[in-house]
Amino acid sequence: MTEMRRPLGPIIRRPHVLRARLLFAAQLVFTLLLAAFLIVPAGLSMLAGVTENYFIGVRSGLTLRWLAQVWELYADTILRSFVIAIATLVVTIVIGLPAAYALHRRGDRVARLVEEIITLPLAIPGLAIALALLLSYGNFSDFRRSWLFILVGHVIFTLPFMVRSIMAVLAAVNINLLDEGAASLGASPWQRFRDVIVPNVKPGLLAGSLMVVTLSLGEFNLTWMLHTPLTKTLPVGLADSYASMRLEVASAYTLVFFIMIIPLLVAMQFMAGRGGLTGGRR
Amino acid sequence: MTAHGVAIHLENCGKTFANGARALEPTTIDIARGETVVFLGPSGCGKTTMLRIIAGLETPDAGGRVRFGDEDVTDTPIERRNVGMVFQSYALFPNMNVAENIGYGLKIRGIGAAERAQRVAELVTLTGIEGLETRSIDQLSGGQRQRVALARAVAIRPRVLLLDEPLTALDALLRERLRSELNSLLRALGITSVYVTHDQAEAMTLGDRIVVMRKGAIAQIGSPRDIYFAPANRYVAEFVGAANVVEAECRDGALILPGGSLPVAHATPGRAVAMVRPESWSIVPATAATLTGRVETVIFVGDRLRVTIAGAADRPLLVDAPNGLAVAPGQTVGLTVPPGAVRLLAGEAA
Ligand SMILES: Nc1ncnc2c1ncn2[C@@H]1O[C@H](COP(=O)(O)OP(=O)(O)OP(=O)(O)O)[C@@H](O)[C@H]1O
Ligand SMILES: [Mg+2]
Numbered sequence: 001m002t003e004m005r006r007p008l009g010p011i012i013r014r015p016h017v018l019r020a021r022l023l024f025a026a027q028l029v030f031t032l033l034l035a036a037f038l039i040v041p042a043g044l045s046m047l048a049g050v051t052e053n054y055f056i057g058v059r060s061g062l063t064l065r066w067l068a069q070v071w072e073l074y075a076d077t078i079l080r081s082f083v084i085a086i087a088t089l090v091v092t093i094v095i096g097l098p099a100a101y102a103l104h105r106r107g108d109r110v111a112r113l114v115e116e117i118i119t120l121p122l123a124i125p126g127l128a129i130a131l132a133l134l135l136s137y138g139n140f141s142d143f144r145r146s147w148l149f150i151l152v153g154h155v156i157f158t159l160p161f162m163v164r165s166i167m168a169v170l171a172a173v174n175i176n177l178l179d180e181g182a183a184s185l186g187a188s189p190w191q192r193f194r195d196v197i198v199p200n201v202k203p204g205l206l207a208g209s210l211m212v213v214t215l216s217l218g219e220f221n222l223t224w225m226l227h228t229p230l231t232k233t234l235p236v237g238l239a240d241s242y243a244s245m246r247l248e249v250a251s252a253y254t255l256v257f258f259i260m261i262i263p264l265l266v267a268m269q270f271m272a273g274r275g276g277l278t279g280g281r282r
Numbered sequence: 283m284t285a286h287g288v289a290i291h292l293e294n295c296g297k298t299f300a301n302g303a304r305a306l307e308p309t310t311i312d313i314a315r316g317e318t319v320v321f322l323g324p325s326g327c328g329k330t331t332m333l334r335i336i337a338g339l340e341t342p343d344a345g346g347r348v349r350f351g352d353e354d355v356t357d358t359p360i361e362r363r364n365v366g367m368v369f370q371s372y373a374l375f376p377n378m379n380v381a382e383n384i385g386y387g388l389k390i391r392g393i394g395a396a397e398r399a400q401r402v403a404e405l406v407t408l409t410g411i412e413g414l415e416t417r418s419i420d421q422l423s424g425g426q427r428q429r430v431a432l433a434r435a436v437a438i439r440p441r442v443l444l445l446d447e448p449l450t451a452l453d454a455l456l457r458e459r460l461r462s463e464l465n466s467l468l469r470a471l472g473i474t475s476v477y478v479t480h481d482q483a484e485a486m487t488l489g490d491r492i493v494v495m496r497k498g499a500i501a502q503i504g505s506p507r508d509i510y511f512a513p514a515n516r517y518v519a520e521f522v523g524a525a526n527v528v529e530a531e532c533r534d535g536a537l538i539l540p541g542g543s544l545p546v547a548h549a550t551p552g553r554a555v556a557m558v559r560p561e562s563w564s565i566v567p568a569t570a571a572t573l574t575g576r577v578e579t580v581i582f583v584g585d586r587l588r589v590t591i592a593g594a595a596d597r598p599l600l601v602d603a604p605n606g607l608a609v610a611p612g613q614t615v616g617l618t619v620p621p622g623a624v625r626l627l628a629g630e631a632a
Contacts, residue, residue, distance in 0.1 A: 178375060
């Protein structure tokens with residue numbers, strides 16, 4: 001049927017094709033304008049970070065001086081941010097992987113309830129979570145003063161992303177069936193987890209990991225409430241530099257921030273393109 | 283490889299799922315050591331549930347027991363039952379290649395790499411997948427996957443081999459070939475096998491015994507011949523093979539039909555339900571038979587003619603005739619059948 005209709009297609013559809021092209025052109029222009037609207041400020045800000053004197057403009061010359069100054073002032077903050085991001089990643093994997101697996105295996109009402117609870121922090125403002133943490137644990141002063149306090153906040157905030165992206169893959173590869181297959185061959189629950197589950201959820205694990213690291217590096221709300229002068233992170237430092245440094249330094253800081261976070265975002269996009277985020281395989 | 287199966291005894295094994303769905307009525311059945319039993323029934327009748335109870339993937343409702351030989355395995359999880367299972371969708375591990383899939387059960391059992399490789403090679407030969415050892419699963423055709431799944435299940439020398447519609451996903455031609463291969467393989471292994479299918483030809487070919495199921499209960503257990511020639515009831519008669527089921531008054535040793543009378547052996551007077559297989563009929567000149575009808579359609583199917591004859595019974599009768607027979611629609615013909623081929627079905631009269 002479709003075979004027979006095909007020769008008629010181009011003749012009948014010609015007006016549609018024209019309209020579709022116009023529509024496409026209009027959408028393209030709109031998208032480009034919108035993108036420019038969003039990108040230009042970021043570009044300007046980064047440019048300011050390498051400009052000798054922002055008030056004179058690029059005419060005053062370009063320099064890496066401000067970047068060097070940022071590094072001098074904030075190197076420990078930046079490093080701490082990475083330590084926290086990696087620690088957050090480790091904790092979310094250690095908790096998230098078994099949790100996602102267990103929730104998927106159960107798949108009943110209790111499991112859905114637990115999933116909702118884990119996801120709740122997404123809907124609650126970071127400030128509220130931070131306040132709750134401060135109320136609960138603020139009196140344990142050693143804990144309160146260490147970066148571990150921020151770690152806890154980040155884990156609460158990022159765990160749902162890890163759990164959800166693993167669960168998406170679990171559903172997509174029909175892990176229950178593979179699990180039963182391995183069980184029928186005599187594998188214990190732990191052997192199944194190690195040999196079959198983990199290798200097959202890798203795409204979700206990877207996607208979740210990138211998301212967790214990116215979110216942890218960029219998290220401000222919650223971290224700002226939890227931090228002490230000695231436990232600043234990258235975005236908190238950013239706010240700090242905006243408040244207290246000259247504009248060029250603050251802009252250079254923005255530049256540093258972008259340099260840190262953009263490779264992660266690109267990697268995430270790449271993963272999504274390969275179906276990692278949606279749970280498809282290869 | 284020698285016989286190394288165990289007998290399977292199911293005792294009052296029923297299954298009610300958490301949502302209240304009764305998938306299986308309490309069922310008792312004994313499967314002998316080395317026997318191949320086929321569970322046959324339409325979709326949703328509880329075949330997979332039965333198989334999963336034997337495997338240990340589902341627990342039977344309270345009161346049900348599963349025994350392998352003398353050992354009660356009701357509370358033993360699947361990984362300690364030593365069963366081989368071939369899943370309908372194969373459940374091959376995408377993260378392992380063909381050889382690794384086949385060898386996984388052996389690895390779990392702590393068998394060394396050298397011995398494992400040798401055993402995998404044996405199975406690769408046995409299942410005819412030489413040359414595919416290092417392929418990944420998504421580079422295999424459906425038939426090849428099926429063979430890998432079978433090799434993987436057999437590799438561990440299971441006590442019981444369980445197969446859930448292993449051929450359903452394949453095209454008809456391949457299915458037929460694999461069916462006979464599977465048959466010789468099961469015979470060669472001499473292992474106790476439980477095979478689930480909704481394809482009656484598969485059931486006939488493979489089963490020492492067939493268990494016909496209906497809505498979570500057993501409708502009949504018997505050899506393929508029993509099931510085919512002596513169905514216990516109308517459901518089995520109509521599910522297995524083509525059947526003409528007629529309901530009529532029985533008088534003077536014959537069924538009284540609209541197109542005449544049909545002699546029956548061991549008839550008792552009264553209302554009766556009888557079954558005749560299409561191939562049992564002979565088409566003869568109208569004058570040579572007590573039952574006549576009008577040819578409605580003649581379909582040439584190669585090895586025979588499939589003829590429908592109207593007017594002989596309430597519903598058109600399905601008749602298989604030799605492919606050289608000269609019959610044409612509209613013709614009035616006589617029908618005869620050996621008396622033994624008319625099968626009275628018990629307790630089915632409406
Ligand atoms: N986990 C479950 N929860 C609830 N109901 C189920 C579950 N598994 C199966 N059932 C129901 O139990 C009945 C029997 O299912 P089963 O899978 O045993 O059928 P089957 O004979 O194998 O069918 P098919 O030929 O389609 O595979 C069906 O009505 C099915 O919907
Ligand atoms: Mg089934």
